[in-house]
Amino acid sequence: MEYILNPWPWYISGPLISLIMALLLYFGKTFGMSSNLKTMCTIVGAGKFSDFFKFNWKEQSWNLVVVLGAIIGGYIATHYLSNDSITDLNPTTIAELQNMGFKNSGASLVPNEIFSLESLASPKKLVILVIGGFLVGFGTRYANGCTSGHAIAGLSSLQKPSLIAVIGFFIGGLIMANFILPLIF
Structure with a gap:
């Protein structure tokens, strides 16, 4: 019997995201990917060029785990948890994308014609x-x-x-x- 992997349903993933957000709020932390970029720029010395990057990055270093988790999680999801199915797009959307030059709409996560x-x-x-x-x-x-x-x-x-x-x-x-x-x- 072949096991087909599908995305987690909303009633599993939604409460998990809510749980993480509740824990972050409880511990007084904030979440966001762009704040990690600011932290990384500060670590490599961007504060020498702009006051925007002059802050105590060590207080935000815990958030760099989010970047690491996104990279590792993305790799695991793509290589081990993906069923390589084509995204089910509306036929009108597919026709419009083909008119713009996108050949295999929905066949990959991002269009190869751009990325x-x-x-x-x-x-x-x-x-x-x-x-x-x-x-x-x-x-x-x-x-x-x-x-x-x-x-x-x-x-x-x-x-x-x-x-x-x-x-x-x-x-x-x-x-x-x-x-x-x-x-x-």
Whole structure:
């Protein structure tokens, strides 16, 4: 009998995320991936160039375990817990993506037309990645956190700025997916 792995259902993963958030709140800690980048930059000496990076990074060193866990967990999930199934996308979405030049929509986690090593040979795609990376970095700094930090940690602690940021993320994502991405591709 072959065992087929599927994603954890919401009623398992949701309470586990809630448990972690409750423990972080209890111990007075915050969660977010972008804060780890700030900590890593401070560790390597970015405080010499910007006051933004002048803080006691040792107080945040526990949060670097999140980065390590994301890397190890992603590797385990991809190599040992994945069933290599194609994402079930709406046929209309698949047709729209194919019209933009995406051949195997849903066959991989991210589209190879943008995120493969071969795409780096295309100046247009390289510019898109660089500008996109800059905008994500700028947006994360401007919003004082990333999507995971605001959507999971900020909303669970009932922070109004996080609610505003999450609404902005969704509006920005809808605008990008429906209006800007079709113009680019």
